[in-house]
Amino acid sequence: MNAFPKVSRRSFLVTAAAAGGGLSLGFHVPYARGATAQEMAPEVNAWVVVKPDDTVVVRIARSEMGQGTLTGLSQLVAEELECDWKKVTTEYPTPGQNLARNRVWGNFSTGGSRGIRESNDYVRKGGAAARMMLIQAAANDWKVPASECSAQNSVITHTPSGRTTTYGKVAAAASKLEAPKEITLKDPKDWKVAGKSVPRLDTVDKVTGKQIYGMDLKLPGMLTATIKDCPVFGGKVKSFDAAAVQKMPGVKHVVPVGETAVAVVADTWWQAKKALDALPIVWDEGPNAKVSSKDIAQMLKAGLDAPEAVVGNQNGDVKAGLASAAKKIEAVYSYPFQNHACMETMNATAVWTADKCEVWTPTQNGEAALAAASESSGHPAAKCEVYKLHLGGGFGRRGAVHDWVRQVVAIAKQVPGTPVKLIWSREEDMLHGRFHPITQCKLTGGLDAQGNLTSLHMRISGQSIVAAIFPQNIKDGKDPVVFQGLNPPGPEASLGYTIPNLLIDHAMRNPHVPPGFWRGVNLNHNAIYIECFIDELAQAAGIDALEFRRKLLANSPKHLGVLNAVAERAGWGKPAPAGVHRGLCVTMGFGSYVAGCAEVSVSPEGVVKIHRIVAAIDCGHAVNPQQIEMQLEGSFVYGLSAMLYGECTVKNGRMEQENFDSYRVLRIDGMPKVESIVMPSGGFWGGVGEPPIAVAAPAALNAIFRATGKRIRDLPLKHHSLKKA
Amino acid sequence: MARLNVNGKDHTANVDPETPILWVLRETLGLTGTKYGCGIASCGACTVHVDGEAVRACAVRVSAVEGKKIVTIEGLSPDGSHPVQKAWVALDVPQCGFCQPGMIMAVAALLKQKPKPTDADIDANLTNICRCGTYVRVRAAIHAAAKA
Numbered sequence: 001m002n003a004f005p006k007v008s009r010r011s012f013l014v015t016a017a018a019a020g021g022g023l024s025l026g027f028h029v030p031y032a033r034g035a036t037a038q039e040m041a042p043e044v045n046a047w048v049v050v051k052p053d054d055t056v057v058v059r060i061a062r063s064e065m066g067q068g069t070l071t072g073l074s075q076l077v078a079e080e081l082e083c084d085w086k087k088v089t090t091e092y093p094t095p096g097q098n099l100a101r102n103r104v105w106g107n108f109s110t111g112g113s114r115g116i117r118e119s120n121d122y123v124r125k126g127g128a129a130a131r132m133m134l135i136q137a138a139a140n141d142w143k144v145p146a147s148e149c150s151a152q153n154s155v156i157t158h159t160p161s162g163r164t165t166t167y168g169k170v171a172a173a174a175s176k177l178e179a180p181k182e183i184t185l186k187d188p189k190d191w192k193v194a195g196k197s198v199p200r201l202d203t204v205d206k207v208t209g210k211q212i213y214g215m216d217l218k219l220p221g222m223l224t225a226t227i228k229d230c231p232v233f234g235g236k237v238k239s240f241d242a243a244a245v246q247k248m249p250g251v252k253h254v255v256p257v258g259e260t261a262v263a264v265v266a267d268t269w270w271q272a273k274k275a276l277d278a279l280p281i282v283w284d285e286g287p288n289a290k291v292s293s294k295d296i297a298q299m300l301k302a303g304l305d306a307p308e309a310v311v312g313n314q315n316g317d318v319k320a321g322l323a324s325a326a327k328k329i330e331a332v333y334s335y336p337f338q339n340h341a342c343m344e345t346m347n348a349t350a351v352w353t354a355d356k357c358e359v360w361t362p363t364q365n366g367e368a369a370l371a372a373a374s375e376s377s378g379h380p381a382a383k384c385e386v387y388k389l390h391l392g393g394g395f396g397r398r399g400a401v402h403d404w405v406r407q408v409v410a411i412a413k414q415v416p417g418t419p420v421k422l423i424w425s426r427e428e429d430m431l432h433g434r435f436h437p438i439t440q441c442k443l444t445g446g447l448d449a450q451g452n453l454t455s456l457h458m459r460i461s462g463q464s465i466v467a468a469i470f471p472q473n474i475k476d477g478k479d480p481v482v483f484q485g486l487n488p489p490g491p492e493a494s495l496g497y498t499i500p501n502l503l504i505d506h507a508m509r510n511p512h513v514p515p516g517f518w519r520g521v522n523l524n525h526n527a528i529y530i531e532c533f534i535d536e537l538a539q540a541a542g543i544d545a546l547e548f549r550r551k552l553l554a555n556s557p558k559h560l561g562v563l564n565a566v567a568e569r570a571g572w573g574k575p576a577p578a579g580v581h582r583g584l585c586v587t588m589g590f591g592s593y594v595a596g597c598a599e600v601s602v603s604p605e606g607v608v609k610i611h612r613i614v615a616a617i618d619c620g621h622a623v624n625p626q627q628i629e630m631q632l633e634g635s636f637v638y639g640l641s642a643m644l645y646g647e648c649t650v651k652n653g654r655m656e657q658e659n660f661d662s663y664r665v666l667r668i669d670g671m672p673k674v675e676s677i678v679m680p681s682g683g684f685w686g687g688v689g690e691p692p693i694a695v696a697a698p699a700a701l702n703a704i705f706r707a708t709g710k711r712i713r714d715l716p717l718k719h720h721s722l723k724k725a
Numbered sequence: 726m727a728r729l730n731v732n733g734k735d736h737t738a739n740v741d742p743e744t745p746i747l748w749v750l751r752e753t754l755g756l757t758g759t760k761y762g763c764g765i766a767s768c769g770a771c772t773v774h775v776d777g778e779a780v781r782a783c784a785v786r787v788s789a790v791e792g793k794k795i796v797t798i799e800g801l802s803p804d805g806s807h808p809v810q811k812a813w814v815a816l817d818v819p820q821c822g823f824c825q826p827g828m829i830m831a832v833a834a835l836l837k838q839k840p841k842p843t844d845a846d847i848d849a850n851l852t853n854i855c856r857c858g859t860y861v862r863v864r865a866a867i868h869a870a871a872k873a
């Protein structure tokens with residue numbers, strides 16, 4: 001390690017001054033967590049600031065939206081830093097600072113269950129480098145070799161002499177040192193803080209009401225807005241009569257937002273909402289004004305047998321295999337649109353001037369929010385800044401598309417210099433979601449005389465998220481995300497089953513409803529399609545559903561590992577309580593292997609009760625087992641909600657469900673017991689926030705079949721009567 | 726002009742009497758712990774106590790609560806020491822946390838009525854929505870708070 005001071009080192013203060021324009025405007029900027037550490041102490045490196053009182057501030061680039069990333073990433077940094085965990089706090093660097101510092105914090109995107117699995121290496125190295133620099137600074141002070149010193153709990157010890165000092169005392173000197181070139185990370189088996197179920201860092205403020213979410217922001221002189229976008233996707237505003245509401249209490253401005261929306265800006269949100277409700281707007285509903293769910297279903301149905309489709313996974317000769325099968329089974333499944341329905345509706349606050357544009361918003365991707373602000377403001381990104389605020393739910397809605405950021409900037413641009421907070425009503429949030437893609441699936445399976453699955457053709461017809469949001473990533477007509485959980489053997493979203501003749505293909509059919517990444521994404525429906533159909537095949541073969549799967553998973557030990565774990569814990573093959581039936585599911589996605597066993601009863605009246613789900617996850621390394629358990633529990637609520645009730649339908653080109661009265665979601669009375677098995681097998685890093693969601697619905701549907709003899713292939717379940725005939 | 730008693734203090738708010746108390750609390754009094762989630766009394770994110778009863782603040786006009794005592798999450802305890810808050814921290818209940826102030830206020834009111842609620846009592850009385858899906862821990866924390 002180089003013990004000499006750096007010649008020219010860009011300090012955090014310089015860039016903070018350039019990027020932190022909010023302060024220069026004279027606003028008090030309430031960041032999600034205290035972002036003033038740099039005013040107190042220089043950073044040791046981009047990831048670590050140590051204050052004189054030994055408080056450690058860990059910088060977190062990814063967004064906390066409930067999934068525990070903030071705590072998990074801090075554990076990884078703290079583990080390598082060898083600091084006192086009790087003195088760890090966190091802060092978000094801003095996207096503008098990242099841009100100005102050559103993306104020193106890497107990717108801000110918090111989606112695809114990537115928060116920890118993609119950044120674990122460089123954040124741990126950040127912690128380790130800071131430790132080495134702090135030790136070096138102490139060694140320099142003592143004029144001893146750094147190799148004679150060690151650190152633990154923020155205390156540095158010179159072993160031969162027994163002298164000690166603390167991180168806080170040497171942090172300023174450490175910040176002037178060169179970063180080490182060679183860094184060795186700990187073996188996870190030696191972890192002391194990482195790998196442990198330490199409590200979350202962000203709980204206390206969430207139970208006292210102190211946590212500030214995007215919606216709670218208040219800036220001096222701020223006005224509040226609400227918006228109506230044309231309810232028919234693809235439509236526009238023809239005209240609106242601002243004069244009709246201009247004199248209503250509190251109303252300040254009635255403004256067009258792009259070609260498709262109108263906003264009312266008022267002193268308070270309630271005043272803005274009242275005026276917007278009263279505002280006469282004439283829409284040009286455009287080409288989709290007559291489209292209904294039935295039309296979309298027809299469009300997708302045609303794709304099930306279309307000659308042209310893009311192949312996602314193929315081996316052997318499925319046509320010949322099916323032709324020679326002793327038994328052929330066919331089934332068609334479907335999965336509807338879903339709204340994310342985050343508890344906190346979309347919102348952002350912006351100030352626009354001729355020189356700059358600043359935005360405060362809950363976002364899963366600060367850099368994408370910055371790009372949206374830049375585009376909408378007409379200013380280059382270097383003259384824009386985004387301050388991330390805490391998210392009241394994300395689930396994918398607040399990641400890839402920042403439509404609400406574009407809107408608030410477009411509004412703020414019309415009232416230069418005045419902060420404007422835009423809050424969507426729940427109705428706007430439901431009508432203008434980025435919906436879980438709609439698909440149908442036709443599965444054809446062939447069994448030989450012994451009941452072995454020899455051939456499977458799986459044709460997915462439906463919407464592509466990538467074509468809508470990242471069209472540049474479509475290669476040769478293929479959206480690779482469509483095949484989540486169905487990929488050939490490999491480290492990402494692979495189908496575990498070995499089937500001699502296999503064809504999985506996709507006929508892309510894109511209705512006009514905008515799709516988005518919805519927690520679990522395509523794994524949600526793909527797992528239902530394949531895992532319920534595997535049960536159908538097992539039944540046709542007369543083989544136990546667990547045995548049938550085990551045989552097909554012989555070449556996929558990790559899939560098999562989680563499946564066996566749930567089967568054993570749930571007592572598969574042993575009698576269930578009276579009236580209770582079990583169903584299985586195993587899948588892989590977002591880098592992790594997951595299995596579930598649901599226990600369900602159905603009353604003679606047809607009322608479904610999900611009693612218990614036993615679930616197992618192998619995510620390679622488990623940074624905080626309790627947080628992983630919480631992700632299993634929570635994702636089951638999201639997945640079961642969708643299975644039981646969730647559906648957004650289309651009539652006259654627009655979504656029909658506008659609030660929780662028509663878009664029912666799971667409440668505590670429907671929540672099963674969850675038994676989680678966190679079984680990290682090491683050697684890889686898998687995601688946690690999304691993989692488990694996909695096992696809840698297929699496992700429950702397979703159990704419902706055993707309880708009733710009814711195979712539910714069209715979701716949600718609410719459309720089907722399970723009443724005993 | 727509406728006269729309100731919130732968390733033990735008297736306030737006057739210059740608002741339209743039709744304004745839901747949710748927005749008076751959030752925008753006029755700056756008590757943002759009470760959340761907007763649906764505006765139709767369905768999700769419970771705005772739950773506050775009015776004279777000790779759990780009420781969904783998005784659906785109650787400010788004119789209807791004059792002379793009554795309103796308690797919000799900020800006033801449930803001075804320092805987060807209410808047994809429900811303590812149980813919530815001990816079990817690390819919140820995920821995103823947005824629904825939790827309303828959830829906690831609903832549970833605090835439930836425990837006043839039924840100090841030892843059964844699972845069936847919880848199912849029948851607690852209808853607040855949590856999209857992160859904290860229900861397993863919410864249930865465990867209610868039982869923990871009831872024992873405290």
